[in-house]
Amino acid sequence: MNSKPISATISDVAAHAGVSIATVSRVLNGTTPVQAEKAERVKRAVAELNFVPRPAARTLASRKTNTIGLVFSEIRGAFFPHLLKGIESQLHEAGYELLVYSTHSDRPIKRKPIGEHNTDGLLVFTTSLDKEEIARLYQINFPIILMHETPPAGMDIPVITVENKDGAVMLVDHLITHGRRRIVFLRGPDGHEDSQWRERGYREALAAHDIPFDETLVSSGEFDQETAYQSLKKLIHNGVDFDAVFAGDDDAAIGVYRALKEANRLIPDDVAVVGFDDVDFAGYISPPLTTVRAPIEEVGREAVRQLLSLLNGEQAQSLVLKRTELVIRESCGCLKHS
Amino acid sequence: MNSKPISATISDVAAHAGVSIATVSRVLNGTTPVQAEKAERVKRAVAELNFVPRPAARTLASRKTNTIGLVFSEIRGAFFPHLLKGIESQLHEAGYELLVYSTHSDRPIKRKPIGEHNTDGLLVFTTSLDKEEIARLYQINFPIILMHETPPAGMDIPVITVENKDGAVMLVDHLITHGRRRIVFLRGPDGHEDSQWRERGYREALAAHDIPFDETLVSSGEFDQETAYQSLKKLIHNGVDFDAVFAGDDDAAIGVYRALKEANRLIPDDVAVVGFDDVDFAGYISPPLTTVRAPIEEVGREAVRQLLSLLNGEQAQSLVLKRTELVIRESCGCLKHS
DNA sequence: ATATACTTTGAAAACGCTTTCAGAAAGCGT
DNA sequence: ACGCTTTCTGAAAGCGTTTTCAAAGTATAT
Known part of the structure; x- marks a missing residue:
């Protein structure tokens, strides 16, 4: 009978590999070189114990959530799956998690549902966040990308939208x-x-x-x-x-x-x-x-790219306009009826 | 010039209100009665300092993530926004966060992206999670609800789907x-x-x-x-x-x-x-x-309801079948052409 | 008035990681 | 062989909450 109720922690791994937890952390994150043979032992221990670091502990210690938030006002609309798909794929590829939030006007916002405490950055679709909240986040220099919405006057927040x-x-x-x-x-x-x-x-x-x-x-x-x-x-x-x-x-x-x-x-x-x-x-x-x-899926992907730039301390493009394209079918009357 | 780089912590609130952090925690969570006057001071301090508890710290201490995960294989399909909407609204109403994950088969799954370390429970849509992972989660008694998919043999995992x-x-x-x-x-x-x-x-x-x-x-x-x-x-x-x-x-x-x-x-x-x-x-x-x-939105809502039951230690219904309804239009030929 | 039982409270110990700091080990030049 | 760097490594100090434990204060019963 296992006495440990929950899964392995970094200490278990350290003990199992005969090293300190600091060393385990180092091989896990590759922050500092570790002697090859020890690194090998650690990796083996990780595999054997099926160890997965708790994100909460990581976040607390490193002050990075490794998560970004998507805020929008209404899921309605046939374009939504495409937007989400673009965001989701690009984001997970970069190793971030996706927290999704819809701001129904009718839902009483009790505690700030999404922000600095929650995420490392925000993707905001149209007018889903009110001006004050955007301003507040901008003041504290929190990474934000706006989609299909230009920022309030005076704030230099990157925007990505279509022509x-x-x-x-x-x-x-x-x-x-x-x-x-x-x-x-x-x-x-x-x-x-x-x-x-x-x-x-x-x-x-x-x-x-x-x-x-x-x-x-x-x-x-x-x-x-x-x-x-x-x-x-x-x-x-x-x-x-x-x-x-x-x-x-x-x-x-x-x-x-x-x-x-x-x-x-x-x-x-x-x-x-x-x-x-x-x-x-x-x-x-x-x-x-x-x-x-x-090109809505591309908008999603681009938004993530720009946000990642911000997160890496790089400059983001302040405006990205995706090209639109006329698609002529029959409802305009210029093609013959079929 | 503020020396504090990041926003207020529970200690700041405690100091500001002249109580211990334990007391602050108590009025925040309502876990134990607190003298009315002190509670009032705490609330005022929270408001003045604009204090928002860090979820990471909470999670670490309480061992509850307060978030649930949605896993699906492909966002494609016009029904998706409805599903998501049902889930999102019901879930946030209950005060949980929503972590979204799509399991593209082409994406190399490095570290387990979503599971016990991440969430308090999982909503799984169709075959987005492989049998072994479901089995593993089932073994450790992790709350799961399956949508549009029956569980592997021998596992009593609640399912919600349509007729x-x-x-x-x-x-x-x-x-x-x-x-x-x-x-x-x-x-x-x-x-x-x-x-x-x-x-x-x-x-x-x-x-x-x-x-x-x-x-x-x-x-x-x-x-x-x-x-x-x-x-x-x-x-x-x-x-x-x-x-x-x-x-x-x-x-x-x-x-x-x-x-x-x-x-x-x-x-x-x-x-x-x-x-x-x-x-x-x-x-x-x-x-x-x-x-x-x-009724796909209702499927989403119901799935959340069942998952919440599980999270509250209650029993979930092992199978919920939402009724379907024939919608006769013109493509079947039984109505006259318009 | 005294003993007993609640209520309310704070100190301090977790929770599981990252990161700093300093020491140990190893490499190198002379 | 002897200092001086350069690598690695572990101890320990956080990160910001919740929660346990015991103490202090109050109320109730006798």
Whole structure:
């Protein structure tokens, strides 16, 4: 009967190998050269006792958690698995752990759930952390990377995002080039950077073709299927005249499709529809959705890379913009129906 | 100039409040009654110093990590965000942290990445952890919940999954009832429980209608769009005769749609198609997909609930089967085309 | 008033590592 | 052979909590 309730500790290994715990630590971490023969004994002991160092003890002693945190506001959205995959793979490759946190607005935040005590650095997606908390972390010089959100004024926090404005310009320009004039734009959630840039692109493309901006064509889509559906329904009900819809993102485009079909308006004959993101299903809805491809998995990977730079004391790039790419399918009407 | 480099510790709080660190710990955790006035002083000190206990120190002293691990093999799949959301919300509500790990087969597992040293319990999705590791954890009585996978023989590990077989029966029965006889089945990844149960349902439904099982109608779909596409293409190329396809899951159904369209076979007129899961886009592809709704977010929540029971020393239910529900749309051909 | 039983508290010992410090051993030049 | 470096190595001091233990203070019972 084993008296030791829990698994081996560094002392067990040390005893078993006939060395001090300091030496064990050294061969484990390779911090200091150790006599070959002793190192061998230690390794054997580690294997035999099936020793795994407790991260908690390590963290306490070294003041490094070896963990980074991912914070986001809402898991919704078809792009999420790609983002997570990019982050996860890149991060674990570098030997870090991933702590995941979603900041529902409805959840009462008792004790600070994630921060310096928890992690060595943070990956923050859109507006999931409030300005004050970001400011606080910035003050104490805590490594942060923002994804799809620019930092509050005066703070030099690295950002990684996609060419939202360019993408929107491509989309809207394409629509206009093919004869559309009254283009609805469905905004994303309030304060969402992606949406703001996309709107800017929308306006620029309009301006470039001397089409005046019309406030009545802009409504709320929230990057959400249901909201987009409701908004478009209301526009139709109000008799607003339009011949195209830039849905804000692909999820919202789904809602647009639904509203249009209910109103018996043909896509793209009566109304052209375009989305943003190029999520998995975009090419398979009917008609296939013209959209802009956002390299979201790459955003995740890049964010991790930059964060790792910060953790290694190197400088991070203050802004990385991933290129977007127009994906023309059938919903914009410029390809023949199949 | 502050000499203290890092934030306050329990000693600072104790000094500030004029009590011992033991007392501070007690009011923080409510483990032992503390004189009201002193407790008040401690709380004030905590607030003033902005004290947050270091989890590492807590873990080391209490031998509880207060975090649970989620292990899965592949983030792919439209259902993933729902699963994660269910887990995340339920877990954080209970005050636990979430450590996320994906076990790519290609990643060389150096040191055990996740286990007793890391977490208080594990949520394991499908075959992401190999039998030996599960066995080892089971031996040492480590809390585990399996999702969508039954435990190795002889181990009484709680499982939570959905009514895969019933769902498949409903689907195939529906197809047969509406006149389909030669129904292709696309298997999921090798050894995937969900797929095995769905196949069993497929066979039972066939048998119930005295239709002999035909091996040539079964192929590999891998729950993956591309694989399904290739498999179906090959079936068509080989001249296999069929009037319906049970794609295994919705992602595979997408691939089936593509192959069918390329071959100019009409859905559902020439071939009926059904999926499984009812992911977000299922109702919006063309034609809308008939499928079975799997309450995946609820699976996540339930898994957490069961794990928490285990952690509280209570008994967990050894099998929870979430009900599935047939969702009839247009791809099965029993509704009129819109 | 005295003995007994709770309550509340602080000192100090873990928890399992990393890291500093200084000493021992080994290498080297002359 | 004798100092002087250069390598290795172990003892011990943390890291920041929780928890045990016993003491001190209070209340209750007789």
